[in-house]
Amino acid sequence: MIWDDAATHDDIVSGGPLHLVVNKPVKLVIGAKDVIHSVGLPHFRLKMDAVPGTPTTLWFTPIKTTKEMIKETGRENFVFEIACDQMCGAGHTGMRGEIIVETQEEYDQWMATQKAQYQTAVVEKQAPAAPAAGAAKDSSAKKPADSAAVAAKPDSATTK
Ligand SMILES: [Cu+2]
Incomplete structure (x- = not known):
């Protein structure tokens, strides 16, 4: 975070899932601190390298909510996954996260619980x-x- 830039002052850092609004474009700005990783989004058929010292970007628009995917797949435990797609070291298999795609209203409710x-x-x-x-x-x-x-x-x- 660059605190001199006041635009960062309402940014949140979430240790949990990445929350996205359905049908709203999102741009990921990707970096790495140690070695090359790769942001893999298999359900969106996307991946982008994460390179130390060279920010990369990736944008997409989720078109189905997590709840819609649960209904469509019949899998109650369905989650949109983020996984490291580059063999990066001993911790590689643990580099995994989840994305919740939700309505604007659900997103707003979640955001209201977050702290800058x-x-x-x-x-x-x-x-x-x-x-x-x-x-x-x-x-x-x-x-x-x-x-x-x-x-x-x-x-x-x-x-x-
Ligand atoms: Cu990895």
């Missing part, structure tokens, strides 16, 4: 240390940092 990474990584770390135990949970202790984050948002909107 900027909030966790920057704003909360800059919040003044609580003077005593118990005071740390006092919401007033976080107010200066929260106000700064809110104040920064209009600036980001005007720079676009």
